[in-house]
Amino acid sequence: MTTRSLLRTVPSIAASDGAGVKLRRSLGQSPTLRHDPFLMLDEFFSDDPEDYLRGFPAHPHRGFETVTYMLDGHMRHEDNVGHRGDLGPGDVQWMTAGRGIVHSEMPQQTAGRMRGFQLWINLPAQEKMKPAAYRDIPAADIPVVALDQAGGTVRVIAGTFEQGGQPVAGPIQGLSTEPLYLDVILPAGAEFRAPVPGGHHAFVYLYEGTAVVGDEDRVLPHRAAGILGDGDTVRLQAGSEEARFLLLAGKPLGEPVVQYGPFVMNTRDEIEQALADYRDGTLGSPRAAALTL
Known part of the structure; x- marks a missing residue:
């Protein structure tokens, strides 16, 4: 058993997106701050409606997946092919943009706390032009595992936890x-251990409390992404207060990444095609896929 070490940290920085939603961005601040296949992680957290009310009006995506995980609040998703979904506390939306979609994410509250995460995961080249798809996952469908330590839990959104x-x-x-x-x-x-396949890239994001990582007990700063080295086990230990964190891992693609805002492809020509498809209204259509392929 090889425990993964904390190689480096990526502190989150204040940012805004959509129509001015305030958030904190760790992965994805720049092209060098990705962790294949993970492109970006945003945390949004505010009790002030002025920070989130304007939401994310209609905008396009192509070539990757977005994962929205709500902790608090109510957000509605709508798109240009007629899909609508409501996300409340604990709900997840896993969207595969594929060859393209235009969607909006708008708050359905005028007061109170809005809190959650959006993760971007790259798609392999052969899947970038597949049809867009959604999976709306209510909180009740996400298994919660009680840890041996009293009060500890793990919500298993993707993959398997043992x-x-x-x-x-x-x-x-x-x-x-x-x-x-x-x-x-x-x-x-308390101490937490989880198996992660060797060769998969992994990171943790500490969003509450304090914690140390790996057998070396390296400190992971609050609201920072901790990039982990290789190994088959992840270990964290909470500090003097309860810790809450995301653990994310995935199989790296090892492919070129060319990104232009909401489009993530493998070549500049593919980005130019995505822009052209968006301008002429064919983004996401079978015709656009045929033109690109």
């Missing part, structure tokens, strides 16, 4: 990048 020799599978399975997505609550002073 506790006491018993594997627990999340609702998202069978994707090319083999993602693992866990949301962990760890009591003060």
Whole structure:
């Protein structure tokens, strides 16, 4: 058993997106701050409606997947092909943009807390032009595993978590990048261990409390992404207060990444085609896919 070390940290920075939604961005601040296949991680968290009310009006995507995970609040998703979904506390939306979609994400509240995450995961070249798809996952469909430490829990959103020799599978399975997505609550002073396939890239994002990582007990700063080295086990230990963190892992693609805002492809020509398809209104259509291929 080889425990993964904390190689480096990526502190989140204040940013805004959409129509001015305030958030914090760790991965994705720049092209050098990705962790294949993960392109970006945003945390949004505010009790002030002025920070989120304007939401994310209609905007396009192509070539990757977006994962929206709500902790608090109510967000509605709509798109140009007639899909509508409502996300409340604990809900997840896993969207495969594929060859293209135009959608909006708008708050359905005028007061109170809005809190959650959006993760971008790259798609392999052969899947970038497949039809767009959604999976709306209500909180009740996400398994929660009680840890041996009293009060500790793991929500298994994607992949499989093993506790006491018993594997627990999340609702998202069978994707090319083999993602693992866990949301962990760890009591003060408690230790957490989870198996992660060797060769998969992994990182943790600490959004509450304090924690150390690996056998070296390297400190992971609050609201920072910790990039992990290779190995087959992830270890964290909470500090003097309860820790909450995301553990994310996936199979790296090892392919060129060319990104222009909401389009993530493998070549500049493919980006130019995405822009042209968006301008002429064919983004996401079979005709656009045929033109690109």
